[in-house]
Amino acid sequence: MKDAYSLHLDQAGLEEAYQTQTHAYHRIYRRLGLTDVHQVRSATGDMGGTLAHEFMALLDVGEDTVAFCRGWNTAVNIEVLEQAVSCATCGGALDHRRAVEVGNIFQLGTKYSEALNAFAMDRSNVRRALVMGSYGLGVSRLLAVLIEQQHDAAGIALTAASAAVDAHVVQIGGGDSRAARVAAEIYAGLRARGLDVLLDDRDARAGEKFTDADLIGATLRVTVGSRAERDGTVEIRERRTGAVHEVGVTDAALAVVRLHQDILRREAAVN
Ligand SMILES: [Zn+2]
Numbered sequence: 282m283k284d285a286y287s288l289h290l291d292q293a294g295l296e297e298a299y300q301t302q303t304h305a306y307h308r309i310y311r312r313l314g315l316t317d318v319h320q321v322r323s324a325t326g327d328m329g330g331t332l333a334h335e336f337m338a339l340l341d342v343g344e345d346t347v348a349f350c351r352g353w354n355t356a357v358n359i360e361v362l363e364q365a366v367s368c369a370t371c372g373g374a375l376d377h378r379r380a381v382e383v384g385n386i387f388q389l390g391t392k393y394s395e396a397l398n399a400f401a402m403d404r405s406n407v408r409r410a411l412v413m414g415s416y417g418l419g420v421s422r423l424l425a426v427l428i429e430q431q432h433d434a435a436g437i438a439l440t441a442a443s444a445a446v447d448a449h450v451v452q453i454g455g456g457d458s459r460a461a462r463v464a465a466e467i468y469a470g471l472r473a474r475g476l477d478v479l480l481d482d483r484d485a486r487a488g489e490k491f492t493d494a495d496l497i498g499a500t501l502r503v504t505v506g507s508r509a510e511r512d513g514t515v516e517i518r519e520r521r522t523g524a525v526h527e528v529g530v531t532d533a534a535l536a537v538v539r540l541h542q543d544i545l546r547r548e549a550a551v552n
């Protein structure tokens with residue numbers, strides 16, 4: 282869990298920070314490629330305080346239920362829904378969907394600052410209990426939700442912004458082959474350029490290695506096989522689109538880095 286807290290002299294300060302955090306959370310989810318995330322009102326629960334929201338990713342496997350109207354004027358966790366069957370703003374009926382919580386934010390007010398004696402003097406020298414906000418983002422459950430939304434029949438297919446592995450170098454050929462030397466060079470070159478890289482130099486069949494690479498879901502698969510020897514080329518394949526690029530052995534590492542940057546830019550343009 283990523284936690285953050287904000288401390289203010291008054292409620293207006295808290296509300297400003299609450300808005301800033303809300304905006305930042307939406308940007309984080311968008312950039313990771315998470316879809317269908319909605320901010321819904323939730324119970325303050327054990328944390329206490331005056332107002333709380335959850336960020337809910339709509340998913341059929343979710344453990345929570347969200348009630349919302351068509352325009353999302355009303356959006357609440359059904360835990361806090363009291364008898365309401367229609368939206369107070371538009372009058373529309375409330376629909377229900379399963380969802381997973383991927384973040385929660387609280388306006389805590391002065392509950393903890395009073396208990397902990399956390400006071401400060403304001404500009405007019407008036408002693409005030411600090412007004413607190415709390416902001417949590419569920420990093421580990423976020424990964425589960427991302428995989429739930431971003432996979433195909435072959436395995437994990439995360440966006441480049443959220444994938445754990447940038448490039449997966451698959452060596453086809455024995456340990457003393459030219460392919461093995463080229464694969465090791467490309468692997469070292471990618472690491473030196475700051476990418477997170479896997480090297481598959483196992484003594485296994487090509488099909489098995491490709492299946493495992495798809496399952497793990499690195500953004501790019503770099504296949505180094507007999508063509509590295511024969512025509513001096515390697516193949517780069519994009520996990521999410523399946524697009525294939527042939528590049529020369531000598532500039533393969535640079536080509537992988539550039540392609541990875543291109544994919545990140547493409548994602549940022551739509552997310
Ligand atoms: Zn409504």
